Amino acid sequence: MTASAAETAWDPSQPILEIEHLSISFFTRLREIPAVMDFSCTVMPGEAMGLVGESGCGKSTVALAVMRELGKTGRIVSGSMKFKGRDLATMDDEELRHIRGSEIAMIYQEPMASLNPAMKIGAQLAEVPMLHSGMAKDEAWKLARQIVADVRLPDPDRIINAYPHQLSGGQQQRIVIAMALMAKPALLILDEPTTALDVTVEAGIVDLVKELGKKYGTSMLFISHNLGLVMDVCDRICVMYSGEAVETGNVTEVFDRMRHPYTQALFRSIPLPGADKNARPLISIPGNFPLPHERPKGCNFGPRCDYFEKGRCDETDVPMSRVPGDDRHESRCLRWQEIDWDAPPAKRAVKEKAKIGEVVLKMEDLRKYYSVSTGAFGGGARKVVKANETLSFEAREGETLAIVGESGCGKSTFAKVLMGLETATSGSIMLFDENVQSTPIQKRNTDTVSQVQMVFQNPFDTLNPSMTVGRQIIRALEIFNYGKSDAERHQRMLELLDLVKLPRAFADRMPRQLSGGQKQRVGIARAFAGGAKVVVADEPVSALDVSVQAAVTDLLMDIQRENKTTLLFISHDLSIVRYLSDRVMVMYLGHVVEMGTTDQVFAPPYHPYTEALLSAVPIADTKVTRKRIVLEGDIPSAMNPPPGCPFQTRCRWKSQVTPAGLCDREVPPVRVLEGGHHIKCHLSPEVLATMEPVIKIAAE
């Protein structure tokens, strides 16, 4: 066998994976689209390499190229990829098949889609050793069971006999990891492995990956858009922009002493602790990501770069150059030696804090229950799902109230009830002293509808693809009975485009001609068309790239300041919540477990769940130290919540509650601490006072 011969010949002190000047293009009928250009990287044994960049920068293409899985249209144009000294680019199918799954394994973004829905978990796992080492079936199943236990899944015997849809998202991802580990590969490629998961589940997966990497000595190629996550997992990092690697080096080096303008801009656009929407707002990267066939001459980042020098940066292709003194630190910038990297950003505009006014929205004791049936044919027992349980709060004019929680916590149900898409089971919603609790949206009058509007999560699906942008906004104006004539509405539409900082010419464009960030701006313009007083923003930036996120967030803030809008910001991203909200409400399984001002919630005393949530969020700052609190298990299903306190199954403080067992029996009362800080927990004030901060920022 050539494969085994090469294996023994490989010297473990040499790189596991060595990519040199790799270029990949996709060939369409019209043209060749270069996806990756002149990409080089080296992964040493046991090393974790992070590949970071925005969507479309080619990071996934690199990963798939290593697996030689580029589809019919993709082709490696030049360069080499050496795995253990053998060139992957020229391997034939049979050799590749021996390497795939046994020496290089991959973990994917969407675990549900990556598992075969019609095959049992055990069969999918056992297949790997049966294929690669010719293991007998029962032996392979035994190994599968053992690996399932290794990835810390409860009850492995049940799980290997289950189908994928019977597991939760976190469990599915653990199965995908188990599948990758079945053959003890030398290189593991992780393509955004936690993007589809909740933060507390993500923390568990990240810990598992790190631990297994150490245990088996596996090298990793970790692809992510999340800088914090990369800092957590990886030793080295490679930042990509528009098909090129722009900076590579040791993680701490690159984070603390970045030597490429794009890396710097990226760090300035993400909300790190210390950023503040008024005093230190985020700086978004101007302009848009270039399309692959519209890349500029010279430096790809040139048109968006603050340090751009005409006649130099746009003349020739920029090569990677070595940053001296550092451990394999390279930058693709001509001017990196001339730039003063420690200078503070020039155009940080300090904004005035908006004044918070009267109470606009008041909810009292709101409950929303659904009744569902459980049988496969519609029969079976009927169950009550308590999506929202005793929700009480008020929101004031000009205020940003963030609602934080993981999937299934009831935050979207709450938004639906407020909008009138669902009616509450009990309780009251007072909107400007009018009770709208049991009025569905069809029966609300136009005023109420235009006052409460929503910005949706996914801008790609919420615009009508066959209507121009201007038409969609005018349509909203018509519905809200705005203006007397079409001309008046047209004028207002143009003003709205100005408001969301889109050129007026965009009125005649179709949604497909817009980028994600631009679409979201149209969504915002539509929401504000009728002069909305309360805007529910349901994860408005989570589908956008980091550099665009900052711009869209700032836009929302600006409009809010001008119109004194009350913003209900629904998110799972605590960094952005800390950055922009005045008050925060943390939800878990339909209960509000903690509520207070942003400072109160982000500092001790915490609700135990908030504490875990905070510690789970990766922060891309080397100066920040975090206490690691990994929650065991998954979020319980809302169909079958635990008795007593909803969080008791995963709480690490449970043992400190007196009397013991109280958490199992009773839902805790809401404790009001000083300054109107609400915590729904049985812990005594003394114990709460002993809590330490989760995040510590080292002195600069």
Add this chain to the structure above:
Amino acid sequence: MGLFVLRRLGVMLLTAIALTFVVFYLTNLPPNLEKLARTEGSVRMTDEAVQDWIVKNGHSGSIFLRYGQWLGVVPGWTYTDEKGQSRGRCFQIGQDPALAPRYCGLLQGNWGYSTFFKAPVAGSLGAKLAATGWLMLAVMLVMVPTSLLLGVLSGMREGSVTDRTLSTFSIATTATPEYVSGVILVALFATASTGISPLLASYGLIEPNKTLFLASATSAMDKITFWNFTLPVMTIALYGIGYIARMTRASMTEVMTQQYIRTARLKGVPFRSVVMKHALRNALIAPFTVIMLQFPWLLNGVVIVESLFNYKGFGWTLVQAASNNDIPLLLACSVVAVIVVLMTQLISDIGYVFLNPRIRLA
């Protein structure tokens, strides 16, 4: 599950009643009844005599009452003429009406008396159904495996030469109606003067003046052989093969682009196993419904083919009943068709749940 089936059966019953009533109404329109009177009585009857015949034979009165009688929920009609002789739905002339049952409709097992076959409907229809059953079985045995194979082969590599060839074949066969493909098949394989039979005969592979297959399936009523049954089976199957193969191909190409197929490939699974182990079961979920829908379609497909090949089955009977104004037989045929359609729908819905563990019916 039980409740679901019960509810579905209830809906089916209502549908069946509504459908049979429509057929009953249409077949019992006055012109039909007059025609029946003239064929049963005499062609030269006067109009008054015709009306008299209709009244005497229980064809007058409300359509609902007559439908009820046919169904067996309304007492059968009786008529006593001037001579004191009684006739009625539930007894023969000469029998004592007092001894006869009051109800005698579908529910009592009385399907009526066929005016064309001069025999009770139930018995003659049963034999015909059995004949058609054999035909359908043979068609299914040929059609389902062939079409699934073609669909999977063309769907596993979208756009390949295999795919294009098989797709062209599938489209061609589905686009050709049975009366065209039947005639072509007969011309090609079952004539002594044209097609390939004379060629084979000249090579000495078959006897001179014999044909490769038989163009008439009448002899298959007694004994089914490869020789007499191939052409009718192929005529029906060809159309269905193209159709199901297209469905399977669409489903297969979709499955092949799924991420779990990529997962399997990147696990190092050989292509053959990717198709057989990972793609196949997922790809068969959609065609299953289509295959179940083929049963009712087969029932109407046999009308043409049975007439073409003179095979005396259900389709042939339906044609005879319609052209000879045989009302009870026509009604019975429609009852059978309605039951077959509704039952296959139910089976397909239930089967779907078992094939796809993620689906729930509610």
